[in-house]
Amino acid sequence: MSFPMAIKPLIRFFKPEDAEHCSFLMQNHFRNYATNLSVEVRRQIADSRTTEYIQKIVTDRAIVVAVIDHKIVGMGGLKQNEIRHMYVSSEFQGKGVGSAILRFLEKEAYYNGFSSLIVNSVPHSEEFYKKNGFKPLINTQIERHGAKLDTILLEKLIE
Ligand SMILES: CC(C)(COP(=O)(O)OP(=O)(O)OC[C@H]1O[C@@H](n2cnc3c(N)ncnc32)[C@H](O)[C@@H]1OP(=O)(O)O)[C@@H](O)C(=O)NCCC(=O)NCCS
Numbered sequence: 001m002s003f004p005m006a007i008k009p010l011i012r013f014f015k016p017e018d019a020e021h022c023s024f025l026m027q028n029h030f031r032n033y034a035t036n037l038s039v040e041v042r043r044q045i046a047d048s049r050t051t052e053y054i055q056k057i058v059t060d061r062a063i064v065v066a067v068i069d070h071k072i073v074g075m076g077g078l079k080q081n082e083i084r085h086m087y088v089s090s091e092f093q094g095k096g097v098g099s100a101i102l103r104f105l106e107k108e109a110y111y112n113g114f115s116s117l118i119v120n121s122v123p124h125s126e127e128f129y130k131k132n133g134f135k136p137l138i139n140t141q142i143e144r145h146g147a148k149l150d151t152i153l154l155e156k157l158i159e
Pocket residue numbers: 001002003029086087088089092093094095096097098099100120121122124125127128129131
């Protein structure tokens with residue numbers, strides 16, 4: 001838990017007018033922070049995270065946003081029972097926003113009849129998922145724009 005600095009964002013489902021903000025969150029992450037990837041791959045991924053990309057992914061998964069003072073500061077996704085697209089803008093990280101998004105998505109998965117959540121996490125975020133009750137299962141690799149990315153598959157049982 002993040003008691004000393006915790007702030008309470010509003011978590012709500014994506015609305016069409018959020019697409020630009022979500023695209024910005026993703027692009028900003030890949031342009032400026034995803035240093036586990038080469039500059040070229042980061043650029044390719046950032047360029048692909050357009051508003052059209054967001055409009056496409058919302059057709060087969062739930063996307064939620066975290067709002068503070070009417071500003072979108074984070075997002076997360078749920079495809080079946082898999083957590084996807086977790087991004088919190090850098091100035092709001094470490095304040096409980098990501099955890100609030102996860103709690104919302106966990107409830108959504110529960111209401112949809114799932115008994116577990118899974119996530120393919122980059123090593124950098126493994127601790128965040130562990131602090132939220134996930135247990136590592138296996139080391140994995142995913143491919144993004146031709147680059148192999150080391151990930152850890154984690155699971156959380158929900159009830
Ligand atoms: C990972 C991410 C979504 C976490 O969101 P957040 O709002 O910063 O997380 P919280 O403030 O709810 O953190 C909850 C706990 O996890 C810890 N934590 C969060 N990110 C961490 C990290 N990268 N390394 C170690 N611990 C981390 C926090 O310190 C906090 O611990 P505490 O309860 O002891 O205070 C956010 O840092 C982010 O957007 N990162 C960049 C994108 C990314 O890596 N996404 C995940 C792809 S799998």
